[in-house]
Amino acid sequence: MLPWRRAAVGVVLLAAVLGLCVHFDATEERRWDSPTEDELAADYDAHVGERALLFGTVERIDRDAGTATVRVEHDGGEFTIRLRSVRADVAPGGLVQAYGRLGPGRTMTVSETVVVERDGGAALYKYAVSLVGAVGILALFFRRWRVDVATLSFVPREGETVTSGPTADEAGGADDA
């Protein structure tokens, strides 16, 4: 592919990615058949009686009473809602999904709870392990590929060392080198 064509295709694809992110957000309310966090933040009372799926950070929990107060984020802010009939092993700072029916005064009677993160530390675990994954990808990738400065593209390292030998018949995708 010629350099200018490659740049043009790249610009078009990046524009498409941006467009996808815009369309995804613009059509969010239409996709969900239950009210979204943004809709509840805008006008909670209009949705009382409806079923909703909420993601919230636990602020307080009373296991004996089966109630919890969670903080729900939305575009441009957050609100709190009181959950009833919660049966979940979670500590303040933890992240839960709650599915249930919205009641008056920002309450929800929960029929199903999923504990995504038991406490604040669980997220840290996830990011630390993800970092290891990122390093693993780079190590695996650059063991097989290098940057060719002349064409500004990745080229296989294969064939550069004596031990690799001719593999064009088997390598398929690499045979157009």
Next chain:
Amino acid sequence: MPDLLSHVLLAYAVLTVASWRLNRLTDEWIAVGVAGAAIPDLIKAELLVDSAVVSRAIGVPFDVEAIGTLGGVLLVAGVIALAFGRRWRPAYAALVAGGGASLVFDGLRAYADGRASFWLYPIPWRPPTPSLYVSSDPAVLAAAALVAGGVAVADRRVGESADRPPGGRTGE
């Protein structure tokens, strides 16, 4: 989604098993596919810049989570494939395979209402999920590591067996 390391391990396992049948799927392309498995994880850019902040800055709705969907993987893989010059076609195929594997695994995670995210977007449908795990569960990583380890051992055996041409794998 599970952590990135689980994505990487599972994509490695899937692509390596596929390579036992597909001779064109060499170690080079498996490495590219494993990198593709990270495409849906690019939504973690939100840790640095929140989508709502971007949205206010550019004045239109914006949600980077679109990248963690089928449409997002198909487009972002195209951008990355351009970095492979004339080998962009196999690169694109490998990237989509790896990214697609990650999406499928993401589609198995737990949702309180029993339906997964809109990972098939632009198809506006939430497929049912078996709710196998939550994203921060260390058991996911343990399972992924076991599967990948088992496949790596089996792959060595396949590589040694006589019915497989020696090319492409001798760099091990």
